[in-house]
Amino acid sequence: MKRRLFFVVTLLAGWNLLSGQSLPDRKETLKTLVKVNDCFMKKYADYTQPSYVGKFRPSNIWTRGVYYEGLMALHTIYPRSDYYDYAYDWADFHKWGLRDGNTTRNADDHCCGQTYIELYKICPGPVKIKNIKAAMDMLVNTPQVDDWTWIDAIQMGMPVLAQLGKVTGEQKYYDKMWQMYACSRNKIGKGLFNEKEGLWWRDANFVPPYKEPNGKNCYWSRGNGWVYTALVRVLNEIPMDEVHRADYKADFLAMSKALKACQRTDGFWNVSLHDESNYGGKETSGTTLFIYGMAWGVRNGLLDKKEYMPVIVKAWNAVVKEAVRSNGSLGYVQGSGKEPKDSQPVTYKSVPDFEDYGVGCFLLAGTEVYKLD
Known part of the structure; x- marks a missing residue:
C-alpha cells in the first residue's frame, strides 16, 4: 500500500514538473509585483510631470489612471505607505479633477476617477469624489448613451459608475451604466460584441x-x-441582486470561453486574437488583462478551477519568465493604438510610448494571482 501511494505521489509530482502547471509561491509572486512596481515608481518618481508623446498630456490621463488601478490593487495585499502616498499625492496634485473638467464625456478623462473613489473608500472625504461625481451626474442627467464608441472606453468609464453606485447607494448610476454598455454592445456599429464568437470589435471601423x-x-x-x-x-461592485448582473456575468463567461480558446501555446496571447500571422508574437498587456479576469473568475466561483487554472498558470508563468526584465521593467508591451499594426514591432527590448498602463495591467493580474488558493 505504501509503495503504491509513493508511486502515485511520485507520478503526480513528475506530471506537475513536466507540465509546469503550478503557480510560484505567493512570496515570489509578491516579490515580482514589488519589483515591477518599484521600478516604475523610481523612474516616474515625479507624479506631477506630464507625458510627452507628440504633445504634452497631464498625468491624470487614462494611461496613468490604469497604472493607479493596479497600484491600488497591489495596496490591498501589500499596504505599503509609499504606495498610498504615491496615489494620494497624485490625486491631490490634480485636485481630484479630470483632464478636461467636469463636463467632459470622454471616458479617457473619467478613468482617474476609479482611483479617486478607491482612495475615498479608504478615508472618506467629499472633495475626493466631488469632481468625478459631478461628471457622472452629468452623464446620468443627459439623454446620450452613445459615448463609448470604442471598447477601451468601457473599461475607462463603466467601473466608475459601478463604484459610485456602491458608495452612494443610488440606483441611477447602475441604470446609466447599463444603458451606455448596452448601446456599445448592441447598437454602435450594429453592435460591437459578437455574441457568436464571444469577442468584441474595437469600434465600428472593424466590424465586418x-x-x-x-x-x-x-x-x-x-x-x-x-x-x-x-x-x-463592475461585477466586483454591484449588488448580487442588481437587475443586469446576470447580463454582465453572461458576457464575462462568453468572453472567458472565447479567450481560453485562442491562448498561444507559450501562454501569451497575440495582439490579433484570431490571426497569429498579423503581427503575431507575445504581447503582455492583453495577456495580463486576461489573467486578471480569469483569476478573478476562478477565485469568485464563476469559472471552473480545473478548466481555467492551467490557462492562468501557463500565462502568468510565461509573463514572469519572458516579459519581466531584470530591472523590473516589462517587455512585449504594445504601445498605444487601436489594432494589431499599431506601435509595432512589439519585442522584449522595445519600450512602449506609454509605460504606465502596461504596469497597471501587470499589477492587476498579479494581485489576483496572489489571491488564488
Missing part, C-alpha cells in the same frame, strides 16, 4: 466587412482585455 489578412474577424487583444477587465470591476 473588415477582415484580418487571414480572412477572419479582427479582435484586438488589449481592446478585448479592457472590456473583460471592466466586467470584472
Whole structure:
C-alpha cells in the first residue's frame, strides 16, 4: 500500500514538473509585483510631470489612471505607505479633477476617477469624489448613451459608475451604466460584441466587412482585455441582486470561453486574437488583462478551477519568465493604438510610448494571482 501511494505521489509530482502547471509561491509572486512596481515608481518618481508623446498630456490621463488601478490593487495585499502616498499625492496634485473638467464625456478623462473613489473608500472625504461625481451626474442627467464608441472606453468609464453606485447607494448610476454598455454592445456599429464568437470589435471601423489578412474577424487583444477587465470591476461592485448582473456575468463567461480558446501555446496571447500571422508574437498587456479576469473568475466561483487554472498558470508563468526584465521593467508591451499594426514591432527590448498602463495591467493580474488558493 505504501509503495503504491509513493508511486502515485511520485507520478503526480513528475506530471506537475513536466507540465509546469503550478503557480510560484505567493512570496515570489509578491516579490515580482514589488519589483515591477518599484521600478516604475523610481523612474516616474515625479507624479506631477506630464507625458510627452507628440504633445504634452497631464498625468491624470487614462494611461496613468490604469497604472493607479493596479497600484491600488497591489495596496490591498501589500499596504505599503509609499504606495498610498504615491496615489494620494497624485490625486491631490490634480485636485481630484479630470483632464478636461467636469463636463467632459470622454471616458479617457473619467478613468482617474476609479482611483479617486478607491482612495475615498479608504478615508472618506467629499472633495475626493466631488469632481468625478459631478461628471457622472452629468452623464446620468443627459439623454446620450452613445459615448463609448470604442471598447477601451468601457473599461475607462463603466467601473466608475459601478463604484459610485456602491458608495452612494443610488440606483441611477447602475441604470446609466447599463444603458451606455448596452448601446456599445448592441447598437454602435450594429453592435460591437459578437455574441457568436464571444469577442468584441474595437469600434465600428472593424466590424465586418473588415477582415484580418487571414480572412477572419479582427479582435484586438488589449481592446478585448479592457472590456473583460471592466466586467470584472463592475461585477466586483454591484449588488448580487442588481437587475443586469446576470447580463454582465453572461458576457464575462462568453468572453472567458472565447479567450481560453485562442491562448498561444507559450501562454501569451497575440495582439490579433484570431490571426497569429498579423503581427503575431507575445504581447503582455492583453495577456495580463486576461489573467486578471480569469483569476478573478476562478477565485469568485464563476469559472471552473480545473478548466481555467492551467490557462492562468501557463500565462502568468510565461509573463514572469519572458516579459519581466531584470530591472523590473516589462517587455512585449504594445504601445498605444487601436489594432494589431499599431506601435509595432512589439519585442522584449522595445519600450512602449506609454509605460504606465502596461504596469497597471501587470499589477492587476498579479494581485489576483496572489489571491488564488
